[in-house]
Every structure is written in C-alpha cells, then in structure tokens.
Amino acid sequence: MKRVPLAAALAAFFILLVWSVSVRQAVLFLVGIGYGAVLAGARFGFTTGWRNLVEQRDPRGVYGQLLLLALAAILAMPLLGHFTELHAALGPPSVSLLVGAFVFGLTMQIADGCGSGTLYKAGLGVPLNMAILPLFAIGSFLGSVQMHDWLSLGQLEPVGLVQAWGLGPALAATLVSLAVIAVVVRVWVGSGKALFEETLGLGRDRAGRAGDDQPRDRRPAVGRGVRLRAVGRQGRAGARHLRSRAEPVLGRCGQRTAPGPVRAAGRDVDHEHRPARGALWVATRKPPSGKPLTPLQWTIGLAAGFVMGYSSRLGFGCNVGAMFSGISTGSVHGWIWLVMAFLGTLIGLRVRRRFAF
Amino acid sequence: MKDHTGFLRWAFWLVLVLFLGWDFLRSPAIDLRQEPPLVAAGSGQVVEGGHCSSVK
Numbered sequence: 001m002k003r004v005p006l007a008a009a010l011a012a013f014f015i016l017l018v019w020s021v022s023v024r025q026a027v028l029f030l031v032g033i034g035y036g037a038v039l040a041g042a043r044f045g046f047t048t049g050w051r052n053l054v055e056q057r058d059p060r061g062v063y064g065q066l067l068l069l070a071l072a073a074i075l076a077m078p079l080l081g082h083f084t085e086l087h088a089a090l091g092p093p094s095v096s097l098l099v100g101a102f103v104f105g106l107t108m109q110i111a112d113g114c115g116s117g118t119l120y121k122a123g124l125g126v127p128l129n130m131a132i133l134p135l136f137a138i139g140s141f142l143g144s145v146q147m148h149d150w151l152s153l154g155q156l157e158p159v160g161l162v163q164a165w166g167l168g169p170a171l172a173a174t175l176v177s178l179a180v181i182a183v184v185v186r187v188w189v190g191s192g193k194a195l196f197e198e199t200l201g202l203g204r205d206r207a208g209r210a211g212d213d214q215p216r217d218r219r220p221a222v223g224r225g226v227r228l229r230a231v232g233r234q235g236r237a238g239a240r241h242l243r244s245r246a247e248p249v250l251g252r253c254g255q256r257t258a259p260g261p262v263r264a265a266g267r268d269v270d271h272e273h274r275p276a277r278g279a280l281w282v283a284t285r286k287p288p289s290g291k292p293l294t295p296l297q298w299t300i301g302l303a304a305g306f307v308m309g310y311s312s313r314l315g316f317g318c319n320v321g322a323m324f325s326g327i328s329t330g331s332v333h334g335w336i337w338l339v340m341a342f343l344g345t346l347i348g349l350r351v352r353r354r355f356a357f
Numbered sequence: 358m359k360d361h362t363g364f365l366r367w368a369f370w371l372v373l374v375l376f377l378g379w380d381f382l383r384s385p386a387i388d389l390r391q392e393p394p395l396v397a398a399g400s401g402q403v404v405e406g407g408h409c410s411s412v413k
Contacts (some may be wrong), residue, residue, distance in 0.1 A: 022392045083398040091410035122369070127362060130369050150413065158410075312409070321409025331410065 036120050042128045045117040046319040047108050050345050053107030057189040058128025066178050072328035081167035089325035091316030091333035094155035099313025101337040105344025109302035115318030161330035170330045
C-alpha cells in the first residue's frame with residue numbers, strides 16, 4: 001500500500017475514533033501506530049533477545065530489555081506514587097500465572113514472536129505471524145473464558161511494591177534486582193562480549209552502515225526518537241542479523257520476489273526511517289539457503305500461536321502486559337512471570353531446534 | 358511453492374476489518390457524554406479499562 005492512501009486511511013480512522021468513541025481512544029490509536037512502527041523499524045523484541053542470550057551468549061538484547069525496564073520503572077513508579085488515579089499492572093500470583101508464563105515462554109520461541117512480536121510481524125506481512133495472530137486472539141479468548149477455573153487452583157492477592165513499600169524502596173528494589181540480573185548475565189556470557197551497541201544510534205544510522213548490501217545512510221538521526229534498536233539486540237551484525245532472523249519465516253515461505261506485503265509494509269511504517277526500509281529491503285530477499293516451511297512446521301507454528309494466546313491469558317499478560325508492565329509498575333507477578341517464562345524458553349528452544357525452525 | 362502472500366494479505370485485513378465492525382456493532386453503545394480524560398494522571402478519575410494483568 002502506498003504511503004498516501006495508508007496515511008489517509010489512518011487519519012480517517014483517527015477521526016472516526018474521535019467522533020464516535022473518544023479522544024483518548026483516538027490518541028491511543030496513534031500510540032499503537034507509533035509503537036508498531038518503532039518495534040518493526042527497530043526489530044526490538046523479547047523472543048530473539050532471550051534466544052540469543054541462551055544459544056549464542058549474546059547479552060545485547062537482554063541488556064536492552066533491562067535498560068528498558070529500568071527506564072520504564074523510573075518513569076512509571078513516581079507517577080503511581082503521586083497520582084492515585086493510576087494503578088499498577090497487578091496480577092495475582094497463582095497457579096495460573098506459573099503455568100501460563102511457562103507455557104508462554106515455551107511457545108513464543110516456537111512461534112518466533114511474543115505478543116508484540118507477533119503483532120508487528122503480522123503488520124510486516126510475515127505469513128506465519130499473520131496466520132498466528134487470529135489464532136492467538138482465539139486462544140486468548142478461550143483462556144479468558146476458563147480463567148476462573150484456573151484461578152480456583154490457587155491464588156494470592158496481587159502485590160504491588162509501590163503500594164506495599166512506598167515509592168523509594170519499591171523503585172530501589174526494582175533497580176537493584178535488574179542490576180543483579182545484569183551482573184548474572186554478564187558473568188554467564190563471559191568477558192569479551194559487547195553488552196550494548198557501540199553507539200546509542202543518536203548520531204548516525206547504524207543499520208544503514210552495518211548493512212552489507214544496502215545503501216549507506218549517514219544522515220543524522222535527530223528527530224527519529226528513542227532508538228530502541230540501538231540498545232536492543234541487533235548489534236553490529238546489522239542487516240546480516242536481520243536477514244538471518246528473517247530467513248525462517250520469510251525465506252522459507254517462498255517470498256523470493258516478495259513484491260507484496262513486506263516491502264509494502266516497509267513503505268507503510270517507514271516514514272523516512274531508513275533502518276526499517278533497509279532492514280525490510282534485506283528481509284525480502286530470499287537467502288540462498290532458504291527453504292519453505294514444511295507442513296509440519298506450519299502446523300506446529302500455528303498450534304504454538306494458539307497455545308501462546310491461551311497462556312497469555314493464564315499468565316496475565318505477555319512480555320509487555322505481564323513482564324514489562326508488571327515489573328515497571330512494581331507488580332510481583334511480573335517478576336514471577338519473568339522467571340517462569342525464561343524457564344519455558346529453555347524448553348521452547350529445544351523444541352524449536354527439534355523441528356528445525 | 359505457490360505464493361499465496363497476496364491472498365493472505367487481503368484475507369488478513371478483511372477479517373480484521375470485519376471483526377472490528379462486528380465488535381463495534383455488538384458492543385454496548387458508547388456514552389459520548391462521559392468521555393474519559395485524555396490523561397488520567399491528575400484528572401481525579403480512576404483509570405478503568407482492560408489490561409492483560411487484570412483478572413476480569
């Protein structure tokens with residue numbers, strides 16, 4: 001889709017929301033667009049960050065996530081402490097949470113995307129994720145239907161650190177906990193590993209520079225906003241990494257020419273955002289060794305997407321809803337979710353390898 | 358392998374639009390006179406609405 005018709009459609013829907021729903025929902029619509037564009041353009045996600053940490057001992061993605069959590073907590077907790085209108089993202093510690101988070105962490109590795117990852121990949125036109133998204137929604141709906149049955153297995157009252165300890169101790173405990181994780185990760189990966197990008201992406205376009213087969217772009221990145229990619233998992237491999245990541249879902253799906261959605265999505269989300277365009281341009285090219293997903297892989301991937309949706313409800317959120325929102329607002333359930341989902345990821349990675357995803 | 362990308366793309370957006378339309382029609386009517394504040398903080402109105410962490 002061309003940019004102008006797309007922009008017109010988005011503007012029309014924005015006006016429709018203002019007219020028929022509320023200004024707040026309309027603004028949230030814009031927030032969602034920006035969120036998707038940033039995630040897609042930066043390829044910032046949780047699934048691959050964890051996978052890279054486990055399989056390659058590459059800590060950059062996880063360090064980006066830790067930094068993101070710390071910044072969000074620094075912003076969110078004072079708001080919670082000062083404005084009684086706001087609530088933390090509190091979920092109950094429960095059997096449902098333990099099971100849901102574990103299964104979610106497992107299935108997100110098979111589906112190659114968490115909740116937000118599935119969303120933006122579907123928006124990019126990745127076939128597997130486009131097919132997973134409705135199944136994810138159906139699974140989540142079914143999970144909500146059976147939620148109370150799961151909760152009857154055992155639950156505690158939600159615990160919010162800001163409410164329980166006050167702003168200062170809650171924020172301090174959160175930051176210290178994140179720092180402890182950072183130290184553990186640092187020790188586990190060993191020395192000589194880059195923890196962050198060399199730059200924060202504020203001076204130049206590193207995706208354009210790092211790409212081995214895309215035009216260079218050294219224009220200043222001023223005005224492009226916070227570059228999550230810069231602290232994310234992309235690293236110096238740049239476009240090579242993007243291509244290798246896209247291989248399982250793009251190359252194997254036979255998008256050799258890929259004239260449609262991926263490239264079109266690149267234009268859609270790329271408002272002079274060269275990293276996104278460059279990354280998508282690379283992603284649309286079929287790697288030499290690319291193979292289509294087999295029917296078995298499709299079946300497993302779709303089943304994983306459905307179960308992931310179901311477990312997201314049991315776990316009171318995905319990486320964003322439970323872990324990111326929970327931890328940054330001081331909810332204990334976010335920390336429990338993190339531990340259980342990471343354990344599930346360890347299993348999910350083995351399943352992923354078993355079926356050659 | 359035949360490329361079904363174009364079909365999938367249109368099917369995806371068609372289903373999504375249909376779902377949004379169905380949801381809009383099935384949901385209770387919106388009271389435009391009780392619009393929530395644009396920014397909840399400091400508004401005096403307690404935040405409402407669904408969140409993943411909510412039990413509801």
